[in-house]
Every structure is written in C-alpha cells, then in structure tokens.
Amino acid sequence: MSQAQVASAHQVAPAAPSPDVAPKRIESIDTLRGLTILVMIFVNDLAGVKEAPPWMKHVFPHDADGMTFVDVVFPAFLFIVGMSIPFGVGRRLERGEPLSKVWRHILTRTLELLAIGVLMVNGDTMAEGGILSPPVWNLLMYVGVILVWNVLPRTQKNRKAAVALRAVGAALLFALAVLYHGRGHPGFIELRPQWWGVLGLIGWAYLVACTTYIAFRRHIAGVIGMSALLYCVFIANSAGRFATLTWITRWVDIGSMLGSYAALVVSGVALGMILTPSSEIQSHRERIRWGIVYGFALAAAGYLLHSGHEIHRMFIINKIFATPPWCLWSAAITIWFWLAIYYLMDVRGWKRWATPVEPAGQNALLAYVLAPLLYALFGILASVGPGLNFYERLGTTFAVGFWRSVVFAFGVTWLAGALRRMNLQLRL
Numbered sequence: 001m002s003q004a005q006v007a008s009a010h011q012v013a014p015a016a017p018s019p020d021v022a023p024k025r026i027e028s029i030d031t032l033r034g035l036t037i038l039v040m041i042f043v044n045d046l047a048g049v050k051e052a053p054p055w056m057k058h059v060f061p062h063d064a065d066g067m068t069f070v071d072v073v074f075p076a077f078l079f080i081v082g083m084s085i086p087f088g089v090g091r092r093l094e095r096g097e098p099l100s101k102v103w104r105h106i107l108t109r110t111l112e113l114l115a116i117g118v119l120m121v122n123g124d125t126m127a128e129g130g131i132l133s134p135p136v137w138n139l140l141m142y143v144g145v146i147l148v149w150n151v152l153p154r155t156q157k158n159r160k161a162a163v164a165l166r167a168v169g170a171a172l173l174f175a176l177a178v179l180y181h182g183r184g185h186p187g188f189i190e191l192r193p194q195w196w197g198v199l200g201l202i203g204w205a206y207l208v209a210c211t212t213y214i215a216f217r218r219h220i221a222g223v224i225g226m227s228a229l230l231y232c233v234f235i236a237n238s239a240g241r242f243a244t245l246t247w248i249t250r251w252v253d254i255g256s257m258l259g260s261y262a263a264l265v266v267s268g269v270a271l272g273m274i275l276t277p278s279s280e281i282q283s284h285r286e287r288i289r290w291g292i293v294y295g296f297a298l299a300a301a302g303y304l305l306h307s308g309h310e311i312h313r314m315f316i317i318n319k320i321f322a323t324p325p326w327c328l329w330s331a332a333i334t335i336w337f338w339l340a341i342y343y344l345m346d347v348r349g350w351k352r353w354a355t356p357v358e359p360a361g362q363n364a365l366l367a368y369v370l371a372p373l374l375y376a377l378f379g380i381l382a383s384v385g386p387g388l389n390f391y392e393r394l395g396t397t398f399a400v401g402f403w404r405s406v407v408f409a410f411g412v413t414w415l416a417g418a419l420r421r422m423n424l425q426l427r428l
Helices: 003-012 027-046 069-094 099-124 134-149 156-179 197-216 220-238 254-273 284-306 324-347 352-362 364-384 398-421
Strands: none
Touching: 027 069, 027 324, 027 352, 027 364, 027 398, 069 099, 069 197, 069 254, 069 324, 099 134, 099 197, 099 364, 134 156, 134 364, 197 220, 197 254, 220 254, 220 324, 254 284, 254 324, 284 324, 324 352, 352 364, 352 398, 364 398
C-alpha cells in the first residue's frame, strides 16, 4: 500500500473510542430506550396470542408476589425517562433559560402526556353504536395526535406548515371528542379520565422527577434521598395516611403516581446526572463502577423491603400495585442492561448491532402510537372485507402468533425510522 493510500485510510477510518474518556453523547441511552420500546410493542402484541407461556405474559394472578420479564418493560421506560431529564431539562438550565420558561416546558409536556394518555384510554373503552365505529375513531385519533405533535425541521416554510398541521390536528381531535360515544356517561363530551393511561402515568412521574431535579440538580445525594422519600409516600398511602385527601385522590393515586412511579423516574435522574458533561465522573471506568454499585444498592433495598411481604402486601413484588420492591428490582435490572449496552457502544464502539432499534429510541412516541394505529387499521379492513380480522387470526396459535409479534414489533420500529427520515417525528 502506498503512503498516500495509508494516509487516506487514516483519514476515513473512525477514531477508536478512548478507554478512559467518555464521549459527550451517550448513545447507549437511545439504544436502551429503543430496545425497551421494541420489547414493549412485542409483549403488548403477544398478549393477544393464545397459548403463550406464562413467563411471556404479566405475572398471574394479578395480585401474585412475583414478576416476569414482561413486568420490567414499563418500569424500565420510566427509569429511562429519568435518565433523560438531566440532559433535557439540565441543558435548558445550563444555557441560562429563565426558570419560568423551563417550568412552562415541563408543565406543557406533562399536560400533553396526560391528554394523549386519556385519548388512548378512551379509545380502548369506546362503546359501539356511535357515529364512528371504535376502529375508525381510534385511527383518526392517532392521526390527529401525529398532526399536532409532529416536529418539522426548522425553516420558515416548515414553520407555517407546522402551524397549519397542528391546527388541523387540533380541530380533528376536538371533533372526535364531540363524536366519542362512551359507556354510561352521556353528555356533549363523553370522554372521561377513567385512568391516565401509560403516557399519563409517565406524565405525573415526570412532573415529580423534574421538580426533584430542579431542586437538587447539583446534589446527587439529595436526588437519591428524594427517591427514598417517595417510596415512603407509597408506604404512607398504603397505610391510609392520605385517605382524607379526596380532592387529590379522585384524580391521582398518590401512592403509585406520585410515589413509587415517581421514585423510579427519580432513580433514573440520579444515573443520568453522572453521565452529563458537567458531572465530575467522566471516565468509563468510574461510570461503570458507579452503575454497578448503584444497581446492587437498589436491588439490595428491594430485597430488604420484600422481607416484610408477610407483614403487609405493600412489600410484595407486584406491577399492578406498583410496590417498592418491584420498582427497585426493575430499576436495578434496567441499570445492569444499560451497563452492558454502554460497554458495547460507548466504550468498545460496537454500534452496528443496534441499528434495528435506533429508530424506536430516537422516535419513541411515534413508535409507541403506531402500534395501536395499525391495530385500528386492521379492524377497519376487517369490517369492510369479509368480516375476518386476518391479523387476529394469526394469533390463534402460539407457534404462529409468536412470530407475528416479532415481525410486528420490528416492522413498527422500521416504520418509525422510515417516517423519521421523511421528517415525521413526534416530540412533546
């Protein structure tokens, strides 16, 4: 090889990652988020497959003391939401953005998560007999969500287009709210916050976690201490301490939404804080050591709390009840998975394996709403055709249904990536 060829090869070859100095962008966070979304879509789809083994479903019965890998998916996403807060909210604070503007962003994002969550919950419980069938209403609802929350590249032309699309989407969602046919709630608007949905739960926990971060953003010990205090809120609620606060409890479950779920997100905030460029911990070795110790500490706390499961059921491991042992074990498992991904991607520089899940990590909200949008589309196609939902038919046996769910999960992820390349990206 000539000297020119050698020089050219050195110019195009990517620099090997430093074994000691961590990069400013932590790509493993996006990959972990993408993997979580991918698995979430897979297990949600697999729930409709007959004969699926118990370990591939939520723990049964619903009040059992235990968990499967399926029960770790939602808390893993909550933890990742917390990991992202020091980067998102922290970046706004570091560039000198007024605190009032930061709070406006946080409150707006919380309200948007609550609104989308309520729409999704009502779509699942819609009654037949209205002007629009449930599949049609759901399809149009998700189209409206996409129109309102799509983010176009910032140009003068796109700014006008974005305003127009949001106006159309908002008008569509209002019309759908009027046309919604509920169950037992007659009125001009029959939509009801029966519960806040997955996105709504994330919204409440996000609000508490952002409050914690702003208060203790330079003191990681305070953040970890706040996480412990929030678990105490869950325990106090289970003991009936907040039973008289009906003006709050009619809207939120203090123990789970403002307690244990929020504690999970705050736990993620603590890990995210050591990964920011302003953190004193900058080397790969220190970050990995910190993550290992942090994960084992949370697992140990979960184990010790679970020792009281015979005293009170608040100490069992259970997703439905959002118990502290379940949250702590889920957080520890998420940390350990992140450590493995961090080592592969950010330390060793092995990134190509993560290509299939990157779109879900970078376009998480769109990937999440695409799945039910497609279900609604399948329902519409079945109603206008021979009346047979071919997609549901594929789930009548586990042998076929398992691969249906695998293909569907990767297909939604690929579609989210393709739409992102077409400048269709949802962001709150």
